[in-house]
Amino acid sequence: MLLLALDTATPTVAVALHDGDRVLAQSHQTDARRHGELLLPAVDKVLRMADRALPEVTGIVVGVGPGPYTGLRVGLATAAAFSAALGTPVHGLCTLDGLAYASGLDIPFVVATDARRKEVYWARYADARTRIGEPAVDRPAELAEAVAGLPAVGAGALLYPDTFTGARAGLPAHQSAAALAELAVERLAAGAEFLPPLPLYLRRPDAQVPANYKVVTPRGAP
Incomplete structure (x- = not known):
């Protein structure tokens, strides 16, 4: 087993690699505006730290939120892309x-x-x-x-x-992909169900079509 865990539902871009027994490597960077920039380099960093290659990954764990629209979709889209490329399952967990x-x-x-x-x-x-x-x-x-x-x-x-x-300051403030991976390992061992890798927004995105938006039909269109 080699699980790649990632979560971008909070300002923290969290990535970890777990072999089923322990966390091999992890990365956490907090920047609410740079999820798209930081995620793939973080995945590459974690793989290099663990001396593993992406094709060795046998499963992907992704935080599905709740979280703001823009950041959350970065992690979910990346998990879906890795799953399609590697042919590995994606396990969704509540952030x-x-x-x-x-x-x-x-x-x-x-x-x-x-x-x-x-x-x-x-x-x-x-x-x-x-x-x-x-x-x-x-x-x-x-x-x-x-x-x-x-x-x-x-x-x-x-x-x-x-x-x-x-x-209390001593309790976790930011997401830990290592914890997400360890939770997933426990649930896999117990045969527990996971959430589908779909976004849990809980509310509509900030960007919306204006109420007075006017559709313009191209000239010559029927």
Whole structure:
């Protein structure tokens, strides 16, 4: 087994390589505007660090979000391209699940990432492997009662300390592809199902066709 894990659903471009027993190499770069520039060089870097070649990859793990439209689609499109070229399966995992797994917590807690527009993507967990319900996107003020006192993981929680009062600097703030890969290895061993490698946006993209957009028919067209 040689799993290539990647996630671009948050400002962090995260890539890791896992051989089924351990993480061989990993790379994390945080830059919300350069996912397209950073991802492929990061994949190349991780392969070189592990002294492996892309054709050796037997499976791909990709974070499906939730996340902003532009960054999220970079990772998913790259995973799909690798899958088509290599003939390997793609295993989708919720990005928040990767952060939860990286926390290692065995008590109830919450994960929150920055959704921009003064909102967060978030979910509650019973422990590092068990999510309660589906991810959601909300304004922090709307969550205060639901998350009060709970340990909080993720950069979204750190942005709004008045809401996520249990946020601590020692808990993971950014996505870890290594954690995503280790979670995938556990689920593969257990025969668990994965999410389809499709984007989990939770809301419409920022770029939309203007309401007064006028379609112009070329001259001479029927």
